[in-house]
Amino acid sequence: DQERRANPLLAFHWYQCAAGVAALFIVTLLIRSLVGINGDSDIMATERSFVTAIGESLDVTLDDGTQLSLGPSTELRVVFGQRERALYLTTGQIFLDVASDPDRPLVASVGAFDARVVGTAFDLRSISGKTSVEVVEGVVAVSYPYIIRGELSELRRSRTVNAGSGVSASKVTGLVDPYSINSNRIGAWRKGRLIFEDTLLSDMIDDLNRYNTRSIRLNDPDGELSTATVTGAFDASDTDSILTTLTEILPV
Numbered sequence: 001d002q003e004r005r006a007n008p009l010l011a012f013h014w015y016q017c018a019a020g021v022a023a024l025f026i027v028t029l030l031i032r033s034l035v036g037i038n039g040d041s042d043i044m045a046t047e048r049s050f051v052t053a054i055g056e057s058l059d060v061t062l063d064d065g066t067q068l069s070l071g072p073s074t075e076l077r078v079v080f081g082q083r084e085r086a087l088y089l090t091t092g093q094i095f096l097d098v099a100s101d102p103d104r105p106l107v108a109s110v111g112a113f114d115a116r117v118v119g120t121a122f123d124l125r126s127i128s129g130k131t132s133v134e135v136v137e138g139v140v141a142v143s144y145p146y147i148i149r150g151e152l153s154e155l156r157r158s159r160t161v162n163a164g165s166g167v168s169a170s171k172v173t174g175l176v177d178p179y180s181i182n183s184n185r186i187g188a189w190r191k192g193r194l195i196f197e198d199t200l201l202s203d204m205i206d207d208l209n210r211y212n213t214r215s216i217r218l219n220d221p222d223g224e225l226s227t228a229t230v231t232g233a234f235d236a237s238d239t240d241s242i243l244t245t246l247t248e249i250l251p252v
Contacts, residue, residue: 044081044082045079045080045081045082046063046079046080046081047077047078047079047080048062048077048078049075049076049077049078050070050074050075050076050077050078051074051075051076052070052071052072052073052074052092053072053073054072054073054209054210054211054212054213055072055210055211055212055213056072057069057070057071057072057190058070058074062078062080062099063080064080064085064099064101064104065099066085066096066097066098066099066106067096067097068094068095068096068097069094069095069096069187069190070092070093070094071092071093071094071095071125071189071190071210072092072210072211073091073092073209073210074089074091074092074093074094075089075090075091075092076088076089076090076092076094077090081104082104083104084104084105084106084107085101085104085105085106085107086106086107086108086109087106087107087108087109088109088110089108089109089110089124089126090110090126091126091127092125092126092127092210093123093124093125093126093127093189093210094108094123094124094125095121095122095123095124095187095190096108096120096121096122096123096124097121098117098118098119098120098121098122098138099119100118100119101118101119102118105117105118106118108124110124110126110131111126111131112144112145112152113126113131113142113143113144113169113175114142114143114144115133115140115141115142116140116141116142116143117138117139117140117141118138119138120135120136120137120138120139120140121135121136121137121138122134122135122136122137122138122140122161122186123135123136123186123187127203127206127207127210128202128203128206128207129170129171129172130168130169130170130203131144131168131169131170132166132167132168132169133161133166133167133168134165134166134181134186134187135161135162135163135164135165135166135186136163136164136183136186136187137163138163139160139161139162139163140160140161141158141159141160141161142158142159142160142161142167142169142175143156143157143158143159143175144156144157144169144174144175145157145174146174147171147172147173147174150171152171157174157175159175159177159178160178161178162178163183164180164181164182164183165178165179165180165181166178166179166181166186167179188233189236192235192236192237193233193234193235193236194207194208194211194233194234194235194236195232195233195234196230196231196232196233196234197231198229198230198231199229199230199231200227200228200229200230201218201225201228201229201230201246201250202218202225202226204230205217205218208236208239208242211236211237211239212239214239216239216243224251225250225251228250230246230249230250232245
């Protein structure tokens with residue numbers, strides 16, 4: 001220190017070196033924050049966000065050519081990088097016709113639920129604490145944590161969902177086995193048709209409330225309707241007719 005104070009030129013070079021090391025450290029931190037500690041993310045990633053209101057739908061063509069339809073009351077974030085295409089659905093429902101890109105798969109996530117594809121068409125929804133995937137074309141690989149003592153574990157269960165099949169997951173059921181489904185009903189909501197099959201009445205009402213600003217509430221203080229289910233096809237824009245039908249088939 002005494003030598004640096006006695007020699008201003010030496011002190012100047014010392015401070016230059018220190019500043020260079022600090023700058024390199026900051027750049028390293030910045031790169032690590034963009035790439036991720038394990039190198040999972042892309043530096044050149046681009047991000048877009050989409051939100052729809054009650055009763056509103058939206059059709060979007062993404063940068064890679066993927067066709068995307070958002071249902072009402074939906075929140076979605078899209079992050080495209082050089083190695084992977086990522087979609088993060090917070091709530092609501094989307095239908096995807098995914099552009100094929102074997103070198104850059106698409107992963108659609110809802111919390112701990114992941115659906116991985118290369119090129120396919122499928123419906124993804126997250127409503128009432130339940131996430132589901134229904135496949136029209138191609139194959140979707142899904143995974144979800146095992147439920148241990150009522151909590152999500154670090155171990156994951158995986159399933160392959162083929163065209164004409166669906167799968168669902170929740171913190172109550174975990175990831176269920178794939179089930180067969182009529183492909184014609186997948187994504188029918190895009191044409192204003194709501195199709196329910198053995199759907200809990202409470203879940204149906206949650207779905208209907210995404211389409212109408214006039215909120216529907218189930219008055220069931222004794223829990224008599226907690227297990228009531230509904231099967232049928234309805235016009236999403238005709239709430240009055242739906243309610244009339246429910247009063248005819250259920251004690252509501």
